[in-house]
Amino acid sequence: MLTKKSQYAFKALSYLADKQQDGPVLISEIAKKKRIPLKFLENILLELKKADILESKKGKGGGYFFKKNPADVKMATIIRLIDGPISMLPCVSLYFYERCKNCDEKHCGLNDVMKQVRDATLQVLENRTLKDLQD
Structure with missing residues (x-):
């Protein structure tokens, strides 16, 4: 959120x-x-x-x-700048990775699902720019 x-x-x-x-x-x-x-x-x-x-x-x-053209500023960049990680779990974050306590990432179903969620979210946010938000 x-x-x-x-x-x-x-x-x-x-x-x-x-x-x-x-x-x-x-x-x-x-x-x-x-x-x-x-x-x-x-x-x-x-x-x-x-x-x-x-x-x-x-x-x-x-x-x-x-300073930059709005068409060159990705929505993902703004979210990372303001809120930090986009992913829902630190163990699947691309830029703010942290290992989860008491978890084996190689055998974690939640990790696998959250990677898919992250990738789907990034597919949108990395391909949309501030220009797309104009009223």
Whole structure:
């Protein structure tokens, strides 16, 4: 399940993608239009800026805008950045692998099923971009 933080990130990013031709967008505008708490949104956008997905401009005409083309940013990238692992179990995660306690992965039916779930989920998220979220 996506956290509220990821949901807000996707809402903000889809709004920025829609407004991309208009130049930088104020945080307050995004927060108001997408009904995202301002302080929460500030932290999210800062994380996206640190990850080189967004850029910001200060002063008159300032705000946030895309550093990367939304068509080049995969949904999986945003989820991993904001929430961490996409997989439901740490023992099947591609980027955040952790061995499960008291488990033999070679003979674990749950591990096998969760790998299939992970692969099916990634098939969608790795092939969809922020451009696909535009309203």
